[in-house]
Amino acid sequence: MNMLTEAGVEQQLADQGNTPAIKMRGKGVTVHYGDKQALFGVDLDVPEKQVTALIGPSGCGKSTFLRCLNRMNDTIPICRVGGDITLDGEDIYDPKIDVVELRARVGMVFQKPNPFPKSIYENIAYGPRIHGLTKNKAELDAVVESSLRKAALWDEVKDRLQEPGTGLSGGQQQRLCIARAIAVSPEVILMDEPCSALDPIATAKVEELIDELRQNYTIVIVTHSMQQAARVSQRTAMFHLGYLVEEGATDKMFTNPDDKRTQDYITGRFG
Amino acid sequence: MVSYLVLLLLVLGVAAYFVGRSRAVASVGGEVSRLHSLPGQHGLFLAMIAAGPALLAVLIWRIATPGIEDSIVQSRFAAELAEFGVPQLQAFLRDARAIAFGGIVSFPDETKEAAAVVFRSLHQTSIWLITAVALILAAGGSFFGYSRIAPAYRARHVVERVVKWFLILCSMIAILTTIGIVLSLIFESILFFSEIPIFNFLFGLHWSPQSAFTGAGGDAGDVNTEIFGAVPLLAGTLLITFIAMLIAAPVGLMAAIYLSDYATQRVRAVAKPVLEILAGIPTVVYGFFAALTVAPFFRGVGESIGLDVASESALAAGVVMGIMIIPFVSSLSDDVINAVPQSLRDGSAGLGATRSETIRRVVLPAALPGIVSALLLAVSRAVGETMIVVMAAGLAANLTFNPLEAVTTVTVQIVTLLVGDQEFDSAKTRAAFALGLLLFVITLALNVIALRVVQKYREQYD
Numbered sequence: 010m011n012m013l014t015e016a017g018v019e020q021q022l023a024d025q026g027n028t029p030a031i032k033m034r035g036k037g038v039t040v041h042y043g044d045k046q047a048l049f050g051v052d053l054d055v056p057e058k059q060v061t062a063l064i065g066p067s068g069c070g071k072s073t074f075l076r077c078l079n080r081m082n083d084t085i086p087i088c089r090v091g092g093d094i095t096l097d098g099e100d101i102y103d104p105k106i107d108v109v110e111l112r113a114r115v116g117m118v119f120q121k122p123n124p125f126p127k128s129i130y131e132n133i134a135y136g137p138r139i140h141g142l143t144k145n146k147a148e149l150d151a152v153v154e155s156s157l158r159k160a161a162l163w164d165e166v167k168d169r170l171q172e173p174g175t176g177l178s179g180g181q182q183q184r185l186c187i188a189r190a191i192a193v194s195p196e197v198i199l200m201d202e203p204c205s206a207l208d209p210i211a212t213a214k215v216e217e218l219i220d221e222l223r224q225n226y227t228i229v230i231v232t233h234s235m236q237q238a239a240r241v242s243q244r245t246a247m248f249h250l251g252y253l254v255e256e257g258a259t260d261k262m263f264t265n266p267d268d269k270r271t272q273d274y275i276t277g278r279f280g
Numbered sequence: 281m282v283s284y285l286v287l288l289l290l291v292l293g294v295a296a297y298f299v300g301r302s303r304a305v306a307s308v309g310g311e312v313s314r315l316h317s318l319p320g321q322h323g324l325f326l327a328m329i330a331a332g333p334a335l336l337a338v339l340i341w342r343i344a345t346p347g348i349e350d351s352i353v354q355s356r357f358a359a360e361l362a363e364f365g366v367p368q369l370q371a372f373l374r375d376a377r378a379i380a381f382g383g384i385v386s387f388p389d390e391t392k393e394a395a396a397v398v399f400r401s402l403h404q405t406s407i408w409l410i411t412a413v414a415l416i417l418a419a420g421g422s423f424f425g426y427s428r429i430a431p432a433y434r435a436r437h438v439v440e441r442v443v444k445w446f447l448i449l450c451s452m453i454a455i456l457t458t459i460g461i462v463l464s465l466i467f468e469s470i471l472f473f474s475e476i477p478i479f480n481f482l483f484g485l486h487w488s489p490q491s492a493f494t495g496a497g498g499d500a501g502d503v504n505t506e507i508f509g510a511v512p513l514l515a516g517t518l519l520i521t522f523i524a525m526l527i528a529a530p531v532g533l534m535a536a537i538y539l540s541d542y543a544t545q546r547v548r549a550v551a552k553p554v555l556e557i558l559a560g561i562p563t564v565v566y567g568f569f570a571a572l573t574v575a576p577f578f579r580g581v582g583e584s585i586g587l588d589v590a591s592e593s594a595l596a597a598g599v600v601m602g603i604m605i606i607p608f609v610s611s612l613s614d615d616v617i618n619a620v621p622q623s624l625r626d627g628s629a630g631l632g633a634t635r636s637e638t639i640r641r642v643v644l645p646a647a648l649p650g651i652v653s654a655l656l657l658a659v660s661r662a663v664g665e666t667m668i669v670v671m672a673a674g675l676a677a678n679l680t681f682n683p684l685e686a687v688t689t690v691t692v693q694i695v696t697l698l699v700g701d702q703e704f705d706s707a708k709t710r711a712a713f714a715l716g717l718l719l720f721v722i723t724l725a726l727n728v729i730a731l732r733v734v735q736k737y738r739e740q741y742d
Contacts, residue, residue, distance in 0.1 A: 084629060086544060113632035123623035126646045135641065136631040186627065193631055 032057040032197060032227040033078060033115075038092035040073050040082065047073045050092065051253045053246055055197070060219060060228045062238035062259065065248035066274065071231045074248070075199050078229060079115035080108050096197070113140055115197040116190035121206050122182035124174035124189075129166050132174040132185055133157060136193035152192055159225075160188035161218050180211020184218065191222075198222065200230040204237065216241050235275050239263050247271045285411055286338060292418055293331030296425070300326030303429050317436035325435040328442055329425035334414040341410040349402050353395050360391045465720060468713035475707045476508045481714060484509020487677035489697065489708045508711055510718060512679040516594065516687035520669060521662040523598025523683055524605060528662075529655055531602075532609025539610070540617040541625075541639055552614070559607040563667040570600035570672035578684075587684060592674035595683040601668050608658045616650030617643060653730035660723040660730075666691035690719050 033055040040048040048070045055061050055078075063071035073082070080101060082088040094101050101111055113136075124132050133153040136142075143149040153170070157163040162184045166177070174185050183203055190198055200219070204212040219228060219241045232238050238245055239259060246256035247268070255268045266272045304322035308314040315322070350373055354361060361369060372392065378385045379396035380403070429435070473481065486509045535555065539548055575596035582589030589595075620643050628638040644651070666689075674686030675696060697712040 079630065081626065081630060084626070109632045109634055111632075112630060116632075117626075117630035119623060119626060119630070121623055123621070123627040125624060125627065125642050135628070135633075139631070139633050139637050139641070189627075189631065 029056040029059060031055070032097065033229075034093075034095045035074070035077070036093040036095075038074065038077060038090070038094060040070070040077065040091070041089045042085070043087045047251055048077075049251045051248075053253055053256060055227060055229055056244060057227050058223060058225070059243040060223050060230060060241050061244045061246065062242035063229065063231045063246050063248060064233075064235065064238050064274070065254070067233075069248040070251040071246075071248045072201055075201055075229060075231050078197070078199055079112050079117055081112075081117060083108060113193050114195055115199060116193060116195035118183070118186050118190055118198060118200045118203050120202040122179055122186050124177070124182050124185050126173065126175055128171045129174045129177070129185065130170040132189050133192045136189060140193055142193065156188040156192040159191050159222070160184045161214065161221075162188055178211070180207050180214060183207060183211070183215055187215070187218065187222075191226075195226065197227040197229065200228065202231050202233060205233065212237070235263075235277075247274065249274075282338065282342075282407060282410070285414055286335070289331045289334050289338070289414065289418060292422070293327040296330040296422060297323040297327040300324070300425065300429060303426065304431075304435075307429060308431050315431050316434055317439075321435045321439050322429050322433070324439045326422070326425040326429065328439070330418055330422040332442075333421055334417040337413050337417055338410060341406070341413075345403075345406050349399060349406070352402060353398050356398060357391065357395055462720070465713055465717045468710050469717045472707060472710035472714045475710070476505045476714075480505050481508050481510055481711075483511060485511050485679055487512045487693070489711050508707070508714075510690070510715065512677040513688060513690045513693055513715070514718075515679055515681065516673070516677070517663055517689040517691075519594050519681055519683060519687055520598045520601060520673060520689060521659060523595060524602040524662045525655070525659060527599055527602025528605040528609050528658055532606045532658070533613055533651065535606065535610040536613035536617055537639055537644075539614050541635065541643070552611075555607050555610055558604070559611070561604075563604065563665060564671075566600050566604050567667040567671035570596050570668050574600050575672050582684065589684045590674070590686045592672060592686045593684050594673050594687045597669045597671075597673035598683065600672060601662055601665055604665070604668065605658045605661055608661055609654055612654035612657065613647070613651050616647045616654060619650070620646045649733045649736055653733045656726050656730040656733070660726040663723055663726070664691060664719065666695055670695060690715050694719075 031054045035051055035053045035055075038048055038051040038053075039046065051070075051074055053074070063075060065071050076082045077090055077094055078101075080090075082090055090102065096111070096115065099106070101115075125135065127135070130153055133156050134149055137149060137152050143152055154163060154167075157166065162181060165181060166185075174182065177185060183206070187198070187200075187203070203219075204215050207215065216237060219230065222228060223243075230238075230242065242259045244256065245259045245262040247254040247262065247266075247270070249270055254270050255262070255266065257267075262271065263275060266275070301319045301323035303326075304315055304317075304319045305312060312319060317325075353373065353376065354369075361372065364372060371386070372395070375385050375387065376392045376395035376399055377383070379388060379392055380399035385392075484506065486507055488507045539552055539555075543551060571592070575591060575593060578593060578596050578599075579589045579591055624642050624646060625638055628642045629635075633641070669689045669692050673688065673692070675688050675692065676686045677688050677693070678685055680687060694712045694715050697709060697715075
């Protein structure tokens with residue numbers, strides 16, 4: 010990364026405030042599971058280097074939309090995706106797109122921490138290895154260290170990198186999974202309720218981490234916690250029954266939403 | 281006579297069930313909710329207490345009387361039997377019983393006729409006795425149980441306790457049978473090892489107990505201890521098992537991977553049962569498949585490239601056995617691979633790994649302990665397999681590691697030692713028990729290792 014001049018920093022801040030670049034764009038996205046339609050024509054833009062929160066009651070389609078963004082739905086045989094989703098203007102459902110490469114650019118962190126039954130080191134080194142990102146052991150070591158540092162886990166595990174990742178606490182495991190995703194240098198990180206299996210302290214750490222990661226990565230997070238959406242995101246999209254109800258700047262969504270359903274949901278009247 | 285008694289007791293039990301039920305209902309005037317236990321439990325209680333002790337008495341009588349009768353007869357004819365050894369004594373009792381109750385008598389004589397009369401009268405007495413005892417127990421139990429039925433009576437607890445003991449009894453049967461088999465193996469083996477030094481058996485290189493004239497049969501004093509070397513059999517077993525696993529392990533594992541991670545639901549629904557049909561084919565069918573098709577084929581191929589292949593070869597038996605145990609490997613491994621959480625596969629796919637990378641680097645390492653135990657179970661199955669080897673690998677105990685020659689295995693030799701009329705008192709037949717013990721120890725060790733591996737696997741995640 011080149012040194013940012015003061016003017017550059019200002020420019021970037023201005024970008025974030027006004028019209029940030031669009032990293033991913035969904036247009037008329039529909040999803041069917043067999044005969045059942047789960048998403049009805051969702052239009053949603055994901056701005057670059059911001060955190061976009063997807064909220065809504067259970068079964069509203071927010072996780073389904075998230076999984077469309079790196080084609081994780083491909084692993085479900087009965088799932089059909091319609092509409093257009095683009096990453097930097099490229100259609101990700103184009104047959105020419107290599108889904109493996111797409112997922113290296115759009116990483117994912119899951120609801121339940123799912124470290125591989127390998128050592129902490131091997132968990133992080135997994136992605137760089139399969140993509141051949143490093144030339145030698147020293148480079149790999151460096152990637153592992155920097156990924157763990159970015160995930161704020163390095164100080165806790167630096168002395169036990171060869172111990173199994175499954176032996177960490179739940180919160181540490183989830184940060185390990187985030188570190189694992191960072192290690193392949195993705196552009197976008199998708200998080201599917203990353204804190205739902207964690208206690209409040211671990212949740213606070215992960216939220217803090219998300220806030221820091223925003224400087225380098227575009228993040229889309231599905232959450233059931235209104236407070237979490239308010240704390241970590243810049244933009245919020247509200248889903249209900251497979252439709253996008255409304256989306257906008259988080260401040261506005263939580264203080265003065267346009268749609269009554271959004272207001273009811275965030276004030277806890279349904280959901 | 282006794283069978284009528286048992287039938288009567290069973291009918292009594294069924295009747296007692298309905299009587300107990302209706303008495304329990306009547307005792308609360310039809311308001312079942314006032315009963316401590318359900319009417320059915322009162323019924324069961326009455327049935328158990330009415331028929332149970334009597335049936336138990338009949339069972340004990342059935343097991344115990346022959347021994348008691350024998351000892352009474354022996355003591356009455358002590359003078360005549362004084363000079364008899366154990367085999368003659370048994371023959372005497374067998375013949376006397378045959379005269380008394382019908383059967384084939386080998387050498388009738390007067391003493392036996394006299395003993396038969398005693399047997400018959402003893403038997404009559406014991407039948408009257410058991411009938412009286414059973415009826416008294418049944419009557420007593422019925423009245424006692426009938427008088428106990430009351431709204432507050434805790435019939436449920438009694439029934440539950442009886443059920444528990446019944447279940448314990450059932451599990452004891454399996455355990456005791458196993459213990460009995462192991463003990464008989466051990467005792468016969470000890471007899472065998474008193475004739476043949478254990479060192480000669482375990483490390484001897486020559487196996488030909490069938491050659492009776494060189495000393496295996498006949499008088500125990502003449503036994504040639506050099507012809508009971510088990511090493512050629514172990515070598516043959518290992519060779520064939522190795523060939524079988526060479527086929528079954530990779531093919532079974534690949535099939536399991538395909539079924540669990542690549543096949544669509546529809547293919548899986550068809551392919552898995554079809555693969556498991558392989559396990560349902562009787563091994564004797566594999567045996568003639570091996571002997572009539574595979575062995576001549578290998579022989580033909582061998583000849584065409586200038587190799588001398590025996591018409592019965594370890595290779596043919598091993599290959600067919602390998603095909604036979606493919607479903608073991610694939611079915612067990614498939615279960616293990618399926619047990620690897622989907623979240624691990626998703627995690628790997630989410631990092632941009634291809635399906636084969638995910639399987640190679642995440643799924644298989646996670647499932648490895650389970651796969652190892654599946655393979656070990658398949659090995660113990662291969663070690664114990666007999667029929668295919670009898671038919672396709674021959675009976676010659678060659679000490680060789682050349683898969684193209686005829687070899688034999690532990691199980692095959694047990695079969696050939698015990699086929700036909702045998703007396704179970706020569707070193708030759710006892711050798712079968714020693715081999716059985718050896719085989720048991722090997723498969724037990726394999727199973728223990730497999731269980732240990734599985735336990736370790738369980739600790740790994742969750």
